[in-house]
Amino acid sequence: MTRQQERFAEVLLAQTEGMDRDTAIRTLIEKNLINHVLCERIAICNRLLEMEREGIPRCEAMLIVADTFCCSYEKVRDSFYNHLKSKNYYEFGNQNPKHGR
Numbered sequence: 001m002t003r004q005q006e007r008f009a010e011v012l013l014a015q016t017e018g019m020d021r022d023t024a025i026r027t028l029i030e031k032n033l034i035n036h037v038l039c040e041r042i043a044i045c046n047r048l049l050e051m052e053r054e055g056i057p058r059c060e061a062m063l064i065v066a067d068t069f070c071c072s073y074e075k076v077r078d079s080f081y082n083h084l085k086s087k088n089y090y091e092f093g094n095q096n097p098k099h100g101r
Contacts, residue, residue, distance in 0.1 A: 041079040
């Protein structure tokens with residue numbers, strides 16, 4: 001982590017001191033200290049990948065995910081194709097479907 005990231009971590013830890021994990025996460029979300037856009041993109045990608053593993057064709061899965069997340073097909077498509085390969089996505093422990101990372 002960079003020094004700046006360390007400082008940010010200290011702020012987040014101070015905001016959640018003494019809380020259990022679930023309460024801490026909910027508190028950070030309520031205080032807008034979580035990147036909602038990135039979290040939504042990760043959630044969309046995760047659900048889409050789950051559906052593909054279940055054998056649902058990608059385009060059909062995108063339609064279902066768009067309905068599930070109350071967003072457009074284009075948003076799901078954008079999240080998948082433009083953000084799936086981003087460094088942030090893989091930092092959350094997800095595997096690269098092409099490289100088995």
